[in-house]
Amino acid sequence: MQKILIIAPSWIGDTMLMHPMLMRLKQRYPAVQIDLFAPPWTADLLRQLPEVHEVIINPFPHGATHFLARFRLGRQLRDRHYDHAIVLPNSFKSALVPFFADIPLRTGFFGEMRYGLLNDIRKLDKAALPLMVERFVQLAEAPGQTIKRPLPHPTLTVSAQQRRQLLEQLGLNTQQPIAVFCPGAEYGPAKRWPIPYFASLAQKLRAQGYAVWLVGSSKDKEAGEKIVALGNNACRNLCGATNLAQAITLLSCADLVVSNDSGLMHLAAALNRPMLALYGSSSPRFTPPLSNQAQIIKLDLPCSPCFKRVCPLGHFNCMNQLTPNKVARHIPIHSIEKNNDYSTQRDLQGV
Helix, strand or coil: EEEEECCCCCCCCHHHHHHHHHHHHHHHCCCCCEEEEEEEHHHHHHCCCCCEEEEEEECCCCCCHHHHHHHHHHHHHHHHHCCCCCCEEEEECHHHHHHHCCEEEEEEEEECCCCCCCCCCEEECCCCCCHHHHHHHHHHCCCCCCCCCCCCCCCCCHHHHHHHHHHHHHHHCCCCCCEEEECCCCCCHHHHHCCCHHHHHHHHHHCCCCCCEEEHHHHHHHHHHHHHHCCCCCCEECCCCCCCCHHHHHHHCCCCEEEECCHHHHHHHCCCCEEEEEEEECCCCCCCCCCCCEEECCCCCCCCCCCCCCCCCCCHHHHHCCHHHHHCCCCCCCCCCCCCCHHHHHHHCCC
């Protein structure tokens, strides 16, 4: 049996975009065992992917080398006798553990000082592979082989039972259409739609009969509180109140997701939820939400995308000029049932 170790990305969104690569490996090697070396904050997500056999926690802080500790961990993993390692990050340190584990085939794109650490180094053609998901899948192919398009979309599934249990635990229900807002973005403020705009859109949606839930990490809790304070006392601020697996379950309940370009955006896309994806400093040409139900909303300003954490010009026009009224034009129109069938229909869906 083929045994493959994947050195996974650090970001949740990138981790979700890795899923088609895992599908391709399973297609090439049906009996393959795929283990993931990944940071702890992505483990809940990876354990929901059927292609993943085991998640090995990457204990090293983001950006830290810890050369000796990586050597020791690699020596421990040597006893697992992996046949192949695929290194997705382009850093020097990400290639150390597979090298120290004596994995015979070590694949990755050319990166910083990785000659010798990798022995199957691929040259990246950015024009031929403009999307991150395509670049990941390319590493699942044999050298010289091109990827097979169209690629499958990343996919997550949540059972009706999982939803019912979590909704009961949190005191929520789906008797109204659900709008889930994801106001955070880990990379920086230049990717975040203004909080007053989220608050204004929440008011518009509640006037249309939606219940509005705010979902994110503990870092987004304050943003959620401000949205509630700006005339949205009926909104439920769940930022920081769930783990990642529970956040995925909440997203699966959504009739509409409104999200910045973030990890949660990619999770909502994998759940195939109707979504308004808001782009400012970043670009959907590299990491778009991979779902036919996602609408990308952005302003094509001369200064964007800049890919900066903070607006380098100080005006933040890419988001400030993307007003709530402009975004509201894209809200799908729902026919809200006036009887109690709506909740029953939602519970029976196998999202």
